[in-house]
Amino acid sequence: MTAITPIQPAVSETVSKDQFREAMSRVGSAVHIVTTAGDAGTAGLTVTAFSAVSDAPPIVLVCVNRASRSNETIKRNGGFCVNILSAQDQAMADLFAGRMSADPNEDRFQGLKIDKTASDAPVLPGCLAALDCRLQNFVEVGTHSVLFGAVHAIISGTDGPGLIYRDRGYHAL
Secondary structure, three states: OOOOOEEEEOOOOOOOHHHHHHHOOOOOOOOOOEEEEEOOOOOOEEEEEEEEEEEOOOEEEEEEEEOOOOHHHHHHEEEEEEEEEEEHHHHHHHHHHOOOOOOOOOOOOOOOEEEEEOOOOOEEOOOEEEEEEEEEEEEEEEEEEEEEEEEEEEEOOOOOOEEEEEEOEEEEO
């Protein structure tokens, strides 16, 4: 797997980082926890930047901040699991977003009853579904890596409303 040449984003002369963030806070996005496990270790983080790319073959993408410890762990492990959260998973979303502890090295999986995918990535309890992915490629864009994963297994979870993040708060959908 070889990363594509980094995209050099145009620098906006008229839109500030704060203006952009405020506008993006108005977008409702489903909440997911991306997990990984392997030789590089176990890691997980909360994301809203996730999308299906193709259904034949099934490919998804997830955007991860390049400064995140999970970013490099996912790349080195070569795979990840996208846990699609239910409306009841707000506390878990906050835990994996780092809002529950000031310690960035805290084991966020401690005390959770997790299952494992075929590739060993953690599947979190109560998720609506989980997508077990092999990292196919990634592109570095601005502050984030866009990670492309081939979906090799889907684990069905619970039924119920999904968790959405909008206007800097959680909502059920």
